[in-house]
Amino acid sequence: AQSVTQLGSHVSVSEGALVLLRCNYSSSVPPYLFWYVQYPNQGLQLLLKYTTGATLVKGINGFEAEFKKSETSFHLTKPSAHMSDAAEYFCAVTTLNNAGNMLTFGGGTRLMVKP
C-alpha cells in the first residue's frame, strides 16, 4: 500500500514570490509520482509526473518537481507565482503493484496568490 501526505492544506504567497508545495509519499516499492491542479468546479489537470529517469521533472505553466528518494519527497515549485496559479494542487502516487493506473492522492493544498 502507499500513501501521500501534503503538508499545509493552505499556502498563501504574493504574486512574483516562490511557490513551494510539499509532498511526501510512503511506498514499499518504487513510486510513480504526479502533481495535478484543480481549478474551482473543474476536473484535474496533470501538471507533471515522475516515472523513471531524471529526478527533476518540468511540467506545464512553469512548474517543476524533484523526486528525492532519500527524503521520500516530491515537492512542487515555481519560481514566480502568477494570480492564475491560484487553485488546488494534488500530489498522487501509483506503483506497479496497483491495477492499472490507480492513483492514491494526498489531501490537497489550496494555493492563494496575493496581488
Added chain:
Amino acid sequence: NAGVMQNPRHLVRRRGQEARLRCSPMKGHSHVYWYRQLPEEGLKFMVYLQKENIIDESGMPKERFSAEFPKEGPSILRIQQVVRGDSAAYFCASSPADGIGTEAFFGQGTRLTVV
C-alpha cells in the same frame, strides 16, 4: 477530440433515491477510473474498469454502490438509496492503456447533493 465527458454536472437527490452518474471516456480510451472527493478532502479511488470488466473495486463501498462499463455506451456509477454522506464530487478518469505513468484524463466531475 472531446475530453472525458461526465453528466450530469450537478445532481440533487432525496435520501433513499437512486443516483446514476455517467462517464464517456475519451475516444480510444478503454480504461476508466472512478474517484470520489468529499468536501475539503482529496480524491479517493473507487473502482477501475475496462470494457465489460471490473478490474479493481477495492475502493467501492460494499453496499449500495455499483459500477459498469458496457461494451457500448458510457460507464455508469450507480448509487442506490442515497444517504447524506454520499454527497460529494465524483470524478471519472480515462486512459488509453494501463501502463505505469500513462496519463489519466479527468472529467469535470458530477457533484451529487443528497437532501
